[in-house]
Amino acid sequence: MSILLFILGVLVMVVAVGVSIGLHEVGHLIPAKRFGVRVPQYMIGFGKTLWSFKRGDTEYGFKAIPLGGYISMIGMYPPAKNKGVVGATDAPILRKSSTGMFQQMADEARHAAAEQLQPGDENRLFYKLPVYKRIIIMLGGPVMNLLIGIVMVGIVTVGFGMPTQTSTVDEVYQCVVPLGQETTRDASVNNGCLPSDAPGPAYAAGLRPGDTITSFDGKPVGNTDWVPLTQAIRGHAGESVPLTFERDGVEHSTSITPYKTERPLINDQGQVVTDASGKRETVEVGFIGMGSKVENISQPISSVLPAVGTQLKGVTAVVLDLPARVAAVGKAAFSDAPRDPNGPISVVGVGRIAGEISAMDQIGVADKVASMFSLIGGLNIALFVFNLIPLLPLDGGHVVGALFESVRRFVAKLFKRPDPGPVDIAKMLPLTYVVAVGMMVMGAVLIYADIVKPVSIFG
Template identity: 25%
Template sequence: MEIAIMAGQLILGLSILVGLHELGHLLAAKAFGMRVEQYFIGFPPKIWSIKRGETEYGIGAIPLGGFVKISGMIDESLDTKSMQSEPKPWEFRSKPAGQRLIVMLGGIIVNVITGILIFVALTYKNGETYLATRDAQYGIVAYDLAKQIGLKTGDKIVKVNGKEIEDFSDIRSSEVFLGSDSYYTVERKGADGRVQQLDIDIPNDFIDKLSDKKNAGQFIEPIQPFRVGEVVPGMPAEKAGLKKGDVIVAVNGKPTRFYHEFQEAVKAKTKKTITLTVKRANTPQPVTLRSAVNDKGQIGFGAESLLKKTHVDYTFGQALVKGTEQAFGVVYDNIKGFGKIFRGDVSASKALSGPIGIAQNLFGGVWMWDRFWFVTGLLSMALAFMNALPIPALDGGHSTLLLYEIVSGRKPSDRFLEGAQRVGMVILLGLMAFAIFNDVFKAVF
C-alpha cells in the first residue's frame, strides 16, 4: 500500500506540473499564431486523445513527462520532413526570434508561477510553527556524525556562521550544508560547571556524509521531554496497553526523562521484553511489554515533543513575500547543490535522485495533502531550474540558441539545430538512466 501511495503522489504531482509546463508553451504559441499539433501529458504509447480544432490533446502511458508539438519546430520528435518545405506563416520557424523565445520560456514561467502560488497558499493557510532556539533549552543530542565534527550531547548551538538564529531548524539549513566554510558557535558546560563558547567547523564535504542512506536522521536533534503520541496497532506498545498521552519515565527501572534516553534504553533491549514505568493521569504505573522489541529497537508509537513550539500566522501580503522567498530559495539551493557537485564536495550518486528516490524521500508512504502540495511546489521550482539549463533539447538550450540569434542576427542552420537536439536527447536519456539506476542501487544497497 505504501508503494502505491508513493507512486500515486509522484504521478499526480508530475502530471500537474508537466501539464502546466506544456500548457505554458501551448498558450504562448497560440498567442503568436503558431499551429500546435499535439499537447500530451505522458509519453507514448497513447492511452487517450481527442482533437479540438488543429490540436490533438492526449495522455501517454509513461507518466514521466509530456510534450507539445509545434509546427515548424525541431523538437524531441526529430521530425524533420516538414522542415524541407518553405516556411508557412503559422510555423514556429517563420516567427520572429523574440516570439520564439517567449514560447520556449513559457513552460518555465508557468512552473515558476505555480511554485510561488503553492508556497504562498501554504504559508497563508498554515502559518509557520517552529521550535525557537531559545526553547531548545536542554541543548542537542549529538549522534555519530555530529560527534565526528566535535559536537557533544548537551551542547547549545547559539550561532550559525556567526549569526544568532531564531529557528532551531536553521541549524540544519541549506546555508550550513550547501555553503562553504560554515561553522557553529556552541555553548558547552565544562567539568567545573562553567559555560564556554567555542566554534565547531563543518567540513565542506560534510553533506556527502549526511546524504548517505545509512546516516539518515543521524546528525543532531533537540533534547526533548516527550509523551506517547499515536500508538501503532498490532505492535508491542499497543498489545501492552500503552495509551496516547502516557509519559514514560523509566525503562526497566532506569529513568528516561528525554526521548533520546528512551531510545537508547529500548535499543539496548532489542529482541527482549521490557517493563516501562509510565505516568498516566499523574499516577506512575508499570506497563510490561510481553512482545519483544523489534530489530530496529521500536515498540510502536509516535513520540510527541513537550518542548514549547512557536506559531506565527501571516497576512496575505506577508505570505506573498515569504512564500516567494521560499520558492526562489529552492532554485538557489539547487544552484548551490550543483556547485557542491562540480567542486567535488559531494558525489553525484548521493546527491541526485530520480523518480523512485523522489517518491520515497519526498512524498513518503502516507498521503498528507499539505506535504503533497509542498513537495509539488518544490518540484515545480526545481523543474523550472532544470529546464532553464543551457542543455540542447531542454527549454534552456533552445533559449540559448535563440538569444544567440537575437544578439548576432544570424539564425543557426536547421542541420545544426537537428544535431544539437540529438546530442541533447542523448544527454537527457543518459541522465535519466543514471538517476533511475542510482535510485535502484541506493534502495537495494
C-alpha cells in the first residue's frame, strides 16, 4: 500500500509540473495573440510530436521529451541589415559564406525564422512590437507561475492553516539542561536530569502537558501568542511572576521564576538567529523549561503575500548562488560529504518528496493534501524566479534585450542619431547555447544527486 501511495504522490507532482509548464506557456500565448503576433506552435515537451491539433494559426500538442514547453512566435529574430548598399532594405540576407562560426549561427537562425513567414505576416512579427508589449509577452510566463504560487500558498495558509506554536503546553522539562548538552543526555534515565541541574521552573510551578497558559505577569496570553510569551519569559529572569493556566476547563493560578541561563537568540518571529558562519548566537535570558504544542491554524488572507515574499527571498538567495550550490550538491553526490537540505533540488527530488509525503502513515490526509499544495506553490515560485534570470534563452534575457533596445533608441533620439533598430538577439545565440548547456549540466547533476543522495524533509 505504501508503494502505491508513493507512486500516487509522484504522479500528482508529475501532473502538477506539466500543468505549471502548460500555464507558463499560456502566460506567453495569450498576450502574444492579443498583440497580433502569429504563434505557429504551442507545445508541451521537446523532440518528436506525439499528438497535436490545429486551431486557427496555432498547432497545440505534446512532444516526446517532457522537460519543458514552448511557444514559437513569428519574428523573434529581426533580419540583418544590408549595410553599405545604397537603397538597401532590412530584408534577410542569406550568405554563401560567413566571416565566422558565430556569424553563421546567427544567419542560419534568421534564415530558419524567415522560412516561417507567410503572406500577411508583415505586421505580425514579434520584433516589430513596441518594447512594452514584448516585455509583457515575455513576463507573461513567469507571472503566471507567480500567480499559481500565490494561489497555492493562499490555499495552504488560509484554507488548511499553517503550523503555529500555541500557548498550549506540549512538554515540560523537570530540570534545566545546560545549552549544548541536550543531545548527550539519556531521557530514559531520570528524565535526562542530573543532580547538579537546576529544577525546571515550569515543572516546579505545576505546569503539565495539555495545560493552556492564559496570562503571564498579569497580561492575557492568546492561543497564538507563544512568541510574545517566550519573549516576556526571557525578560523576567530571576523574577517571581504570576501566571494563570487552564486545565480541563478549570483556570488555575501560580507563580513562576524564570531561570537565568544561556539560550539561543531568537528574533521577533521566533526564529533562531545565526551568525555569518551559520552558528547559533546565544544570550543569557529567562528560561522556564516547556515546549509549545504546534497546531495548524488558519491565517488571515493578509498573510498570504508576506508568506510568498518570504519564499521569494529564499529562492532568490539560492538562485543568486546557484552554480556554487549545484557544485556543492555534486560534491555531496560523489562523496561522503553531507548534502545541504536547503540546497537546490530537481523535479525528480520534488517528486520523491511528494511520494514520501503521500506514503507516510503518520501524516493525516488533510496534512498530505496541504503539503502537496505547498510543494506545487514552492515549485512555481522557483520557476518564477529562475525564469527571470537575465540570460537567454530564459524570459529574463529577452526582457533585458528589450530594455536595452529601448535605452539604445532613447539615447539615439536624444543625440539626434539614426534609429539603431531592434536588438538582434540572433547574435547572442552562442551565449544562449552556452547558457542552455550549463543549465542542462546543472539539471543532470541535481537529478543524479536526487537519485543517489536525495534530500528528505523527514530527516
